[in-house]
Amino acid sequence: MSTATTPRPTPASSPPAPSDASRPAAPARRGPAARERLPGPAAGPAPERSVRFRASALRLLGELAADRIRLAGVLAAGVTAVGLSVLSPLLLGRATDLVIRGATGPGGVDHPAVGRYLALSAAVVAGGALFTWVQQRLATTVVQRAGHRMRARAQAKLARLPLAYLDGQPRGEILSRTTNDIDNVTQTLQQALSQTVRALLTLVGVVAMMFWISPALALVALALVPLSLGLAALVGRRSQPQFARQWAVTGRLGGHAEEMITGHTEVAAFGRRDEAVRRFDALGEELYRAGLRAQTVSGLVQPAVTLVGNLTYVLIAVLGGLRVASGTLSIGDVQAFVQYSYEFNGPVNQLAAMTGPLQSGVASAERVFDLLDAEEERPDPQRPERPAGPRGRVSFEHVSFRHVPDRPLVEDLSLTVEPGRTVAVVGPTGAGKTTLVDLLLRFHEPTGGRITLDGTDTAAMSREELRSHIGMVLQDTWLFGGTIAENIAYGVPGEVSRERIVAAAEAARADRFVRTLPDGYDTLLDEDGNGLSAGERQLITLARAFLSDPVVLVLDEATSSVDTRTERHVQRAMSALRSGRTSFVVAHRLSTVRDADTIVVLDGGGIAEQGGHEELLAAGGAYARLYQAQFAAG
Incomplete structure (x- = not known):
């Protein structure tokens, strides 16, 4: 399987067109369009501290x-x-x-x-x-x-x-x-x-x-x-x-x-x-x-x-x-x-x-x-485990996570998703939706409980092995300096044929607008994808997901940047993409999650309720209130 289609950003300068041996790393998205993030160290001015001249000079x-x-x-x-x-x-x-x-x-x-x-x-x-x-x-x-x-x-x-x-x-x-x-x-x-x-x-x-x-x-x-x-x-x-x-x-x-x-x-x-x-x-x-x-x-x-x-x-x-x-x-x-x-x-x-x-x-x-010298994330185990014939069964077992000791973000959360099922994760801002995805991908480590993939503890797997089974499409699209074809093929190591790239673009409804460009799939893009609309950039990242063919699919507000008509096409494409795969759909727009097998409503770091769309509406709980708030005007 391929690595996550849109990997978690890391700060790096804009690279040249990638080769098979060296693919560029996504830069960290900041500013008004940044994803929901956990509180981190202060990003203000560097604190005044004593100067370690002799030790630093010797180390230099x-x-x-x-x-x-x-x-x-x-x-x-x-x-x-x-x-x-x-x-x-x-x-x-x-x-x-x-x-x-x-x-x-x-x-x-x-x-x-x-x-x-x-x-x-x-x-x-x-x-x-x-x-x-x-x-x-x-x-x-x-x-x-x-x-x-x-x-x-x-x-x-x-x-x-x-x-x-x-x-x-x-x-x-x-x-x-x-x-x-x-x-x-x-x-x-x-x-x-x-x-x-x-x-x-x-x-x-x-x-x-x-x-x-x-x-x-x-x-x-x-x-x-x-x-x-x-x-x-x-x-x-x-x-x-x-x-x-x-x-x-x-x-x-x-x-x-x-x-x-x-x-x-x-x-x-x-x-x-x-x-x-x-x-x-x-x-x-x-x-x-x-x-x-x-x-x-x-x-x-x-x-x-x-x-x-x-x-x-x-x-x-x-x-x-x-x-x-x-x-x-x-x-x-x-x-x-x-x-x-x-x-x-x-x-x-x-x-x-x-x-x-x-x-x-x-x-x-x-x-x-x-x-x-900054503290690194926990290293992978020396003898990592691998799930035998991964099918996509994901289980959260009493998972807790807190970045700051007195501020729990996820508390005693248990959830099991069977292979091929689609789970929509909804809830108010700050409820822990993105944190749940981060824990699944080991961008953060749980402070309690465990997460398993087909019965194998993800903490016992190498991060590369784990993420090779998970495809991800973020709300904030990321493109690098290269051709459209290279951007679509980013999530697949090695050479990728033009036929597979075009097929992925057709499945994501991106082929039509790509062919209208002067150089088609060979059109050069800069790191910001200037010249393309937000929706077109999102379609390219969706094509990237189609090409990667993962076992587990994560869609984090993947259609938020496209118009309503395009969203309907993309939803049909994503339904085909989700077929036979375990899927997590993180969404604020509840109209995109009606066909999910299970809707999980997070609130306060835990599961407030879960069930199908009609079932949750009839229950008149947190989901019903969210749904009515979005569609009250209609």
Whole structure:
């Protein structure tokens, strides 16, 4: 059997046309047209919390550990490049000494020797440049692979998160974490791996050469390094909370923009455009101020470190000149040392400049890690059971469910549906109709009792196995970027022939309007199905249900978006689809459930009454009151 025809939405970006190996995941529907949902975590601004910089930074570096061989190559290429680079000033110093001795001595300048030093220096510089390129290429590969793994883990995580988490988060916020934040993390890792590693290696090499030439001058050069590090640490502690706030506001701004774009019709219809613009401007102003404070504070590091480096440079020049005058050092040694001092300050400035990006990257990493660490839904059993020859017998045995401990949504509900029977689930808003369907599909787990499919506890089955026997058509249609044929074939894995797709469309009464389109079944749709009416989009999802051929069928307000005439056609089509299948029809429009074998009236989380249409009307109970309320005008 095939998976559910219209799967429970999960937030994901709009995919390209699907292949058999990879089908796109439905995005979470939010806004005025959203389905009846359970209360979830608050979807407001991210709460202020302490920043876990060190732990998050170490974990971020751990993301690179999967590419140990390439990381070793990065370090090897970096050590080689730095080793060659630090030899150049020494070689130039030796050439300078030869020139000075030759100019002041009787033998003249040894031009061949000077030429050899210069050629060797040029070769060393070229070799250093080559290994620097190799290091950067390997570093880019390592970082991009790490970013790819983080995105894959985030997408896989979304598939394992409970529905309450997804319902409680704005889609724009989740998209921001899986796109903007991961992009920022990869940029930070790129800079850290290519620039920071090289800067640290250069510092080690330069300091070693400085001590070799003159330990006394080397100690002078190192004397002010603690001051630079102290300034960088002080500024870093002050800027990190600002970067955390900046990325939190970025997520809120993305969520607001996504909601306003998704519900732009309702925003315009209710005259809330100005309010939406004011809210966007307020969030933009908050983001501007957070970014300004973060960049202003972090921007203090490099000028402070540069000032300290210039002071060191002046001290070395003065002390080196005195040592040349006293004959302790040669002019070439002082020239090399001054050049090393300049190269020493360069990496220090690079490390200082990395303070801001590192703080920003770690702040984004924390947001990604929060998503990856979110509590997942209960895992499938290690040895899942499978119903033998599923026929579609569904039984709810004393089922209870509550999302919040003191707010029961379903309480001690028992219901048995025999194979091939149609059960209509009706009741007032909030009675638990959609919750009942969610429990059947294991979008939520019962807090009491159990649900069985042909005698097998659904909790003992894998979710994939369970949902492969259930087809579902939601009130909110979902289409992805692809052809109409691909959208109809979405619920069936593998290749599907065009004949089967057309037959499903004919059964759902969709073939007629599809053939009127310029490209027929090859007409490309975007993620919102623009160009099609709400009813036409619903007919495509119904065709998807026909093609999937499930054992159990769930229709959740499946005809609410079509007109009365089309509804009659669809009802006849759905009657044929329900034939021989266990069907659950969730409906508010009671005219669509008259022919159900059993009508179950939910109220207060339990079954208020059940029976046939005429029987319940004659009883004069909850169903009769609902029916009379809908048809009183008639």
